[in-house]
Amino acid sequence: MVDLARRGHEVHMFCDSSYHFKIPNVTCINPGFRLSAPEDFDTFDVVRNPLSFLKTFTNAAANDAEKMFNSDITMKIFKRRGEYDLIVIDHLGLSIFYPFAHGTPFAIFSTSALLPCQSASLGNVPNPAFVSSNFMEFKQPYGFFDRLKNIALTVAQCYVHWAIPSQTEKLMNERFPWLPSLKEIERNASLHLLTTSLALDGPLSLLPNQVPIAGLVLKPPQPLPKDILDFMSGNTSVIYIGLGVSFIRNDSIPRDKKDILLSVSKKLPYKVIMNVHGQASGRSGNVLLTGDAPQQDILAHPNVKLFISHCGLAGVYETVYHGVPVIALPAAPEHGAMAGKLVLAGAAIQLSWLTLTEEILRDAVMEIMTNPSYGENMAFVSRVFRDQEETALDRAVFWTEYAARFRGAPHLKSPARHLSWIEFISLDFILLALILCCCAFNVFLKAIRVLKTECLGDKNEKEKVT
Incomplete structure (x- = not known):
C-alpha cells in the first residue's frame, strides 16, 4: 500500500478509527x-x-x-x-x-x-x-x-x-x-x-x-532499542520467544502455559526475550519481558540462535530470512502447516500447546541449541529464499x-x-469413449455370433448332404 502510494497512486483503504495514516496519497475510509x-x-x-x-x-x-x-x-x-x-x-x-x-x-x-x-x-x-x-x-x-x-x-x-x-x-x-x-x-x-x-x-x-x-513484510534491520541491545550484547546465546501481535495475546494465553514458558526460560543457560502482545515490560534474571519488541530486528541479531514461535506466516518468513531455527507451537491449522514445512526441512521441532510440559519444552530447546544440524538446515532454506532476482x-x-x-x-x-468439473477432467469425453467402446465391443460380439452361426450352418448342411 505504502509503496503504491509512493509511486503516485491514489490509495483508498477501509480502516477503523484505530488507524491514522499520515502518508501522502493514502486515504483511510472509516x-x-x-x-x-x-x-x-x-x-x-x-x-x-x-x-x-x-x-x-x-x-x-x-x-x-x-x-x-x-x-x-x-x-x-x-x-x-x-x-x-x-x-x-x-x-x-x-x-x-x-x-x-x-x-x-x-x-x-x-x-x-x-x-x-x-x-x-x-x-x-x-x-x-x-x-x-x-x-x-x-x-x-x-x-x-x-x-x-x-x-x-x-x-x-x-x-x-x-x-x-x-x-x-x-x-x-x-x-x-x-x-x-x-x-x-x-x-x-x-x-x-x-x-x-x-x-x-x-x-x-x-x-x-x-x-x-x-x-x-520483510525490511532492512533497524537499530535495536538500547535496553534490548544491551540485554543481547555479550557472548551468551539468545532465545527469542515471539507469539505474534494479535493472534496470541497476554490475556488469551492460558496461565499454565505461560508459566511453563517462563519457568523453563529462567532455568536455561541462555538469555531469553519473551515478546507477548499486551505483556508488561520487565526483566527477571536472564529473561527480558516485553510486549512490543521489534521482531525482525531481534531475529537479525547474530546472538539469536532459536525462535520459539506460533508459526504465523510473517514470523516464519522473517526467521527463514535471518536463518534462525524454530520451536513451533502452532495455534491454528495454517500455523501447523507452516510448522510442518520447517520440520520437513529439518529446521524446526513442532510441539503442541495441549501436551506442553516443562520437560518437553526444555528437551526441545536443548536439542536445537546443541545440535548444529537445525541451524545448518535453516541456513540452507534461508539461502534458497534469499536468492531471488527481485x-x-x-x-x-x-x-x-x-x-x-x-x-x-x-x-x-x-x-x-x-469449466465445470465434468468438463475440466473431460468426464463427458471419457463417458462418450466408454460408450463407443461398449458399442464397438457389442458389434464385435454380434459379428462373432453371426460368423459362428454361418459356419455352423454350413457344417450342418454338409453333414445332411453326406
Whole structure:
C-alpha cells in the first residue's frame, strides 16, 4: 500500500478509527463501525475445539457483512466501485468485500499459503497427490496413506473455504439479489497474490496471475532499542520467544502455559526475550519481558540462535530470512502447516500447546541449541529464499500496477475457471469413449455370433448332404 502510494497512486483503504495514516496519497475510509479482529476471539479455542471456532468465526463474518451492507458510507463506495482501477481484497474471512469487486478488476491477497479450493476457483486445480491441503504437511513423495489423508484434508479445506462465507452469502442475496454468487465473483479475480515460496513450498504449478509474494513484510534491520541491545550484547546465546501481535495475546494465553514458558526460560543457560502482545515490560534474571519488541530486528541479531514461535506466516518468513531455527507451537491449522514445512526441512521441532510440559519444552530447546544440524538446515532454506532476482514487495507492486494498467488483465486469466468439473477432467469425453467402446465391443460380439452361426450352418448342411 505504502509503496503504491509512493509511486503516485491514489490509495483508498477501509480502516477503523484505530488507524491514522499520515502518508501522502493514502486515504483511510472509516465505515463507522469496527470489523472483527483476531483479538476478539479466544485464540486457544482453535486448539481445543476447531469446529466451535469455525462456527464463531463464521458468525463473526456474517455480523461484519450485516454492518457492511447497512452502512451508508460503504454503500456509497459500493456504488462508486467502477471508478477504481483495481480493488485489493484480503481473502481471510473478508469475502464480505467480494460484492464490491463485482464488475471491477480486483486482486485477492492471500495471507496464507496456496488454498486448493481458492486456486481451483481461478482455474488452477492443485493435485492433492503432491500439493498440500495447507492443513498438514507430509514428506514428499506422498505414500498411499499420506495421499489419502491429504485428499481428506483438501476436502475439509474446501468445506472451510466456503463454510465461512455461507451466512454472508445469504445476507448478500437478500441485499443484492441481482449479484452472482461469491464463488462466481471470486472466479473472476484478476490477480492472486500468494504467500508462497520455493524455499518452503517447493515447485508449484501456478497461473500467470498467481504471484508468489512470501516475505512481503520483510525490511532492512533497524537499530535495536538500547535496553534490548544491551540485554543481547555479550557472548551468551539468545532465545527469542515471539507469539505474534494479535493472534496470541497476554490475556488469551492460558496461565499454565505461560508459566511453563517462563519457568523453563529462567532455568536455561541462555538469555531469553519473551515478546507477548499486551505483556508488561520487565526483566527477571536472564529473561527480558516485553510486549512490543521489534521482531525482525531481534531475529537479525547474530546472538539469536532459536525462535520459539506460533508459526504465523510473517514470523516464519522473517526467521527463514535471518536463518534462525524454530520451536513451533502452532495455534491454528495454517500455523501447523507452516510448522510442518520447517520440520520437513529439518529446521524446526513442532510441539503442541495441549501436551506442553516443562520437560518437553526444555528437551526441545536443548536439542536445537546443541545440535548444529537445525541451524545448518535453516541456513540452507534461508539461502534458497534469499536468492531471488527481485524482492516480494517489488513483485507485488509490479503485478498490481500491471493488473490496473490492463483493466484487470483478462489475458492472464485461465479459461479453465469457467469449466465445470465434468468438463475440466473431460468426464463427458471419457463417458462418450466408454460408450463407443461398449458399442464397438457389442458389434464385435454380434459379428462373432453371426460368423459362428454361418459356419455352423454350413457344417450342418454338409453333414445332411453326406
